[in-house]
Amino acid sequence: MMGNLIKAEFRKTLSLKTWWVLLIPLALVAFWLTFAWGKITNDFADFLSSDSDARQVTRLIGLDPGSVPVGLLALAHGVNIAQLVPGLFGIFALAGEYRSKTITTTFLTAPNRISALTAKMLTYVAWGAIYGLVSFGVSAIAVMSSVDSGRWPSAGQWLAALGGTVLAAVLVTLFGIGFGAVLRNVPLAVVLFLVWFLIIENVLVILLWGQTTLLGGILPNGTANGIVGGIAADAFGFNSLNLPDDVNSGAQLLLQYTAAAPGVLSWWASALIFFAWTMAFFGLGWAGNQKRDIT
Known part of the structure; x- marks a missing residue:
């Protein structure tokens, strides 16, 4: 029965244009943001290599400007913004069905609501993975197009x-x-999703940075960004768990921003915290839809 419900969910999403229409902005954002950040970071690494004083400073902290994997930083910026697109796709999963009134058919053709919602969750896990693969693929192409090969991950x-x-x-x-x-x-x-993820949370993190650097490491947008951004930050030693105590807050913000994850603790911590945020909202939605009237 679950297999049939999942097939029905896939048929439902494939019958609409939403899945491929959203792939277009996802690919464009992932490619061009990664490409632009790749050019910037690659040019900066060139400067560090050409300037004798800058080259000496970078070598003192153990970095070789000619082989720093700045492509990883560029990729983190691209995929972090592009991941908003699967979030939008997810919003349409249930909210869209309530708007189009198809939620009644969805619930009435399943043995119970738990089965229907479980099938929807598993289906959209697969869709999320597809969006992630596309995002990574175009970002990887952008890295290879904008960054010298010696600086690739x-x-x-x-x-x-x-x-x-x-x-x-x-x-x-x-x-x-x-x-x-x-x-x-x-x-x-x-x-609300876009305003919070793109504006409100970022403004809060920057405005309150002098008082606390933790907001970026515990709020939804920061922890979502901190998964891939944390991998980049970990590679460079920029995450909050590894930064030396004598690094001031301004330098920490600059360093972690280059990895697209201000306040990041580590990739695994970000993944766990954002998983908790995800389960909190998913659980609220799940519980609410067990009792809501669908007539």
Whole structure:
């Protein structure tokens, strides 16, 4: 029965244009943001290599400007912004069905609501993974197009970034499902989701940075960004768990921003905290949809 429900969910999503329409901005954002950041960081690494004073400073801290994997930093920026797209896709999963009134058919054709929601969750886990793979693929092409080959991520870093991108995309998709299910209003959910992730939380993190650097490491956007951004930060020793105590808060913000994850603790900590945020919203949406009237 579960297999049939999952097939029905896939048929439902494939019958709509949403899945491929959203792939277009995802690919464009992932590629061009990664490409732009790759050019910037690659040019900066060139400067460090050409300037004798800068070269001496970087070598004192154990970095060789000619082989620093700045491509990893660029990739983190690209996939972190692009992962908002699977979040939007997730919002349509339940909130969209309430808007189009198809939720009644979804629930009535399943043995119970738990089965219907479980099938939807598993289906969108697969969709999130697909979006993550596309995001990583186009970002990887952008890295190779904008960054000198000596500064590309190592084989292990490529694999870590791939795994982190897919994991983040899956979790953000599930977060979107829960967020949309709680609100049951697609326009409101989309606006609040984008405004919080793109503006409000970033403003809060920067404005309150002097008082605390923890917000970026515990709030939803920061922890979602901190999965892939944390992999980049870990590679450079920029995460909050490894930074020396004598690094001031301004330097910490600058360093961690280059990894697209201000306040990041570590990739694994970010993954666990964002998983908790995801389960909180998903659980609220799940619980609410067990009792809501669908007539």
